[in-house]
Amino acid sequence: MRTILRSLFVLFLLAGLTALGAQTTLAYDTDPEPIRVVIEPDGNQMLFAQDEFTAKAGQEITLVFKNTATSPAMVHNVVILNDNDDATINRVGQAALTASDNEYVPEDDAIIGATALAKPGETVEVTFTAPSEPGKYSYVCTFPGHYSMMRGTLTIQ
CATH class of the missing domain: 1.20.5 (Single alpha-helices involved in coiled-coils or other helix-helix interfaces)
Incomplete structure (x- = not known):
């Protein structure tokens, strides 16, 4: 029993x-866990020290831009685009010249996220959802004259 x-x-x-x-x-x-990415300028140059990072499709990304530059002229932002095409980068960069009232971030469907402008010593951030398609996507600084050199790549897996 x-x-x-x-x-x-x-x-x-x-x-x-x-x-x-x-x-x-x-x-x-x-759903992938949210990530936090910190980007800084490369000293007082118009370059990102971190010119690439990787995320998963659909992942929530908080991008923190810490402006460690010391020159008062080195005001920056980070604008994330929905592709990696030079024509898109140039269009957005040129349009930014007339967007001073919006911190040099133009109205453009290619923009999926943008930080505010950060003066030297300031930190700003933006939270956005990564694109759903794997591939390479650009991020640039759209402060006048910076977009041609201050670029990075977001790789979506």
Whole structure:
């Protein structure tokens, strides 16, 4: 009788664990964890010290721009674009010249995220969702005259 009771106990225990495992699998969250990326300028040059970073498709990204430059002329922002095309970068960079009222961030469908301008010593950030398609995407500084040199690449896996 004891053997039968033990066998039934083990059987019910295994059935319960199997059901629990099935529930865990069904409830599994496949969304990638949010990430935080810190970018700085390369000294007083019009270059990003971190000119590339990687994220997963659809991942929430908080991009922190820490302006460590010391020259008062080195005001920067970070504008993330939805492609890696030079024509898009040039169009957005040129349009930024007339967008001083919006911190040199023009209205353009290619922009998926943008920080505010940061003077030397300031830190700004923006949170955005990474593109859903794997590939390479650009980020640039759109302060007048900077976009041609101050570029980076966001790689989406």
